[in-house]
Amino acid sequence: MGNKVVVVGAVAAGPKAAVRIKRLDPDADVVLIDQDNLISYGGCGIPYYVSGDVPDEKELRSTSFHMLRDEPFFEKAKGLTMMTSTRVTAINRDRKTVITEHVVTGDVQHIAYDKLMLATGSQPIIPPIGGVDLDGVFTINNLHTAIEIKDRIAKGLVGKAVVIGGGAIGIEMAEAFKDLWGVEATIVEFKDQLLPSLVDWELADILARHLRDSGLEVLLSEAALEITGDGDGRACTVKTSRREIDCDMVIIAVGVRPRSELAAAAGLHVSMSGAIVVNERMQTSDPDIYAAGDCVEITNLVSGRRFFAPLGSLANRQGRVAGDNIAGIPSIFKGGVGSFIMKGFDMSIGSAGLTLRAAREAGFDADISLTSPVDRAHFYPTQAIACFIMVFDRRTRRVLGFQGIGPMGDGILARINGAAPLLCAGATIEDFATIEMAYSPPFSAAIDSINAAAYVADNLCDRRMRTIPMAEFIDHMKNPGRDPGLVMLDVRHPKQAQPFIDRFGADWWLSIPYEEVRERFRELPADKTMVIICNAGSRSYEIQVVLDHHGYANTLVLAGGINVVKRMNVDFLP
């Protein structure tokens, strides 16, 4: 009774925990503190507010029943004590108080707590380059900046924007600029692909191609070196390692880092990467202090390592678990796999678990299956191609990650959501091969994309199937014939092969239709490496088996086939 709980941070994890505590223990005195006056908003919705899809910022901080989640709402409807525009400057763990300062009046208070919860969130990383303080340079860190950005666009002040950072927020912001406002937008990404920590490069390349086709400029492997301003101190140019880009606005979206200064100053255990360390009950190193959301690290259920996953979805789940424990209901948060989904114009891209790169860095004997199935029954009129990567460990046959890109809609989500629980459970290729995804022709194929990806992984793992890495294939296509020991074998219909033969010559681009190989294999050059090509990779695999059986062992399958290649940023296709 009379449990006094102070919650610091009122965006996602904080309010979630606070109202849960109050519901579980109505006698509790719950104080919710935030330095901002705009609270409890859907931060992930900011790009859609800027784009105009969400007309009013108030909708981002309203309930589903259209009630504004402001200070009076939390006090009247939820029974909390609210302190907004109030910064917590210190925690006195001995006295069990927090010291607060009102950001306008400067009033200082000491608030006692029995249990304290830190939901201090994250803050944007500012790259160490000149000009980041110029007018017109923004990070996406709260609603105020979002309002300011939209205001400037709506006033016609922005004809061209540069987004530094090709992660999810950067891409979403660039789309918002271009799609609804017609603002020219350039994404400048330091690494060699978009979404580097979320998907492998083949899918990122498909996304980059689609963003370019949709009117964005996407610059990869290019560092933003300096932002320069005009005479009035307004940002007007971004200088990169390769060019200067004129602009009226710059968005810095190179990532976020945990806000843990308060925790660290109070002597709580903070990790090397700056995140507050918590256990599965979301308890910090002080058992009376909990933390949740973007300020903590969690366990990656695939790698077993701690990782920083600043996702609104996880913040809410953690907040509820923290709230349960504070209110006396034992509850645990085991960790996550970083489930991710994003809209990019007319495509959606998603992932869960580890990328190939991350898996190898984590020490796995990792490889991928790359597939390009139709996303529903191939005879159903709305069917379309999607591309998937399954990352697996060759030694243990455990699946480590799953990624997909396809048409906008919930189809990719359906596969990521199907894969995530399996990844959390340490599932193997066999588990993925037999897991029962719902089937009906308007929704899926009888063998779902997830199962099909596992089938390929199974064949790879057992070395019944040998593939050529996509990068090597692209290199050969850019330099046809440079390797005299390698030719292409197209097993598609001759009509599909003909334009390739016309471009590359019949000596290098061999063509025997799939159904004729069993009879005509003797026409093939036994002394050469043959890259077997079809649309999706499945016919190529069958032909590899047939040729192996006849002693033609030097074949490699182009996994995912032409379906994947023709969606990538390549210019060698006829």
Added chain:
Amino acid sequence: MGNKVVVVGAVAAGPKAAVRIKRLDPDADVVLIDQDNLISYGGCGIPYYVSGDVPDEKELRSTSFHMLRDEPFFEKAKGLTMMTSTRVTAINRDRKTVITEHVVTGDVQHIAYDKLMLATGSQPIIPPIGGVDLDGVFTINNLHTAIEIKDRIAKGLVGKAVVIGGGAIGIEMAEAFKDLWGVEATIVEFKDQLLPSLVDWELADILARHLRDSGLEVLLSEAALEITGDGDGRACTVKTSRREIDCDMVIIAVGVRPRSELAAAAGLHVSMSGAIVVNERMQTSDPDIYAAGDCVEITNLVSGRRFFAPLGSLANRQGRVAGDNIAGIPSIFKGGVGSFIMKGFDMSIGSAGLTLRAAREAGFDADISLTSPVDRAHFYPTQAIACFIMVFDRRTRRVLGFQGIGPMGDGILARINGAAPLLCAGATIEDFATIEMAYSPPFSAAIDSINAAAYVADNLCDRRMRTIPMAEFIDHMKNPGRDPGLVMLDVRHPKQAQPFIDRFGADWWLSIPYEEVRERFRELPADKTMVIICNAGSRSYEIQVVLDHHGYANTLVLAGGINVVKRMNVDFLP
């Protein structure tokens, strides 16, 4: 080497196993036998062929690369020995042969096998009523009937059709008739709801309402007693327990049963329900004979019991496992949870695991959470309401089933696919509460529908939340005031409550807005049971907690709220 494999049945599991065996063991001599001449077709696509979505039946039996899966295809491209239009009349297990008879020529052959696989499928159940043999009465059991049905419709011979059976195939066929051809269609279902084995009645009622709104006649709790014909022997009337319905065509879709006569005659173990009994390797009681697909029973991974799940998706998975084992790669099929998805005009409905009814019959202490969340961020423009039922066991907190209905698209699929792996793994409410579904505003809410359903289940299980069963609520609404000890408490905005007050009176339909209850609860009648009502049920639960805290303990929450009720077949709403 030289393994001789005979596969009986060439629709789904059979071809899947046959080609897999041939890939794993190219030396194997694989014979694929079917009594039909049209083989390897997507049976689940038949309604979409009849509707015209799929213009040509050949597309149902083509590969994704548009090659017809006919006899020459399997011989040339896959290397099988094909025997179509050939019936297997007996298995001689001692001699390890099957005896075949050509359906046209009558030729008899004895084919030796080392391993035999039975994929004999299922056959439609014919109800014991008169007139089932009349011209114009069809079951959906093969492509020939589908072609005949579409042919008659295309010729303008069908103005009105009656579908006997309100399962998935019946509903899909009725939609096909109505949606693309304008054929009037009536569904006659003996049980009191549509999809009785797949979803609970609340969601089935929403579907029935939508089918009616879309122009179908849906008759429930009504038995088809007889089909009568005209002077030419053509079906012209279906007589039910309540009426006579004139029609030009009758579809019988009351379910299927396993085809196991061949297995039974050979002395293989067949279950009480007529399904071939197999182990996890898909082996029958004869270790050299495998079986897969609609002719077998599998383990229900929720109930632990054997069940009959005639689904194309499962048939393919089982076929692959059987193929692996026959080719010498140990592989197991653990079972399934009956994952299901279906289009019904502009809605989609899906499920996995057990319904409440099935769970109680299986001995669980089962209950449900009924929720009606928005299917993506509530501020995102394409958001819509979906309705979900989570079935759980109160004693063990295990989740037993998950069902949903919402707008057409892949949103429901994304939740069923997320739930299925968890159900297979025996997951608890806590697992569902914290599982990480991918989040971004265009796709989902930060707390996904799956998590939200688990939160409610958690509150129910811990008895923090008490609900009124939907059937009881409807009964009260149909008889307002009949129970003098019960009133309604509407906590929505007064504008939403007013039409209800106008209809039911302010004494029975009390209204205090959600955010005012903490101050105004003393206005409420402490001596009455109050049913708390909002749009989705979440505000109602919060108010229940507040009122409990103040000693008003006789409250019940309307789970799912008005969102659910207004989508059901009710006429009492203002």
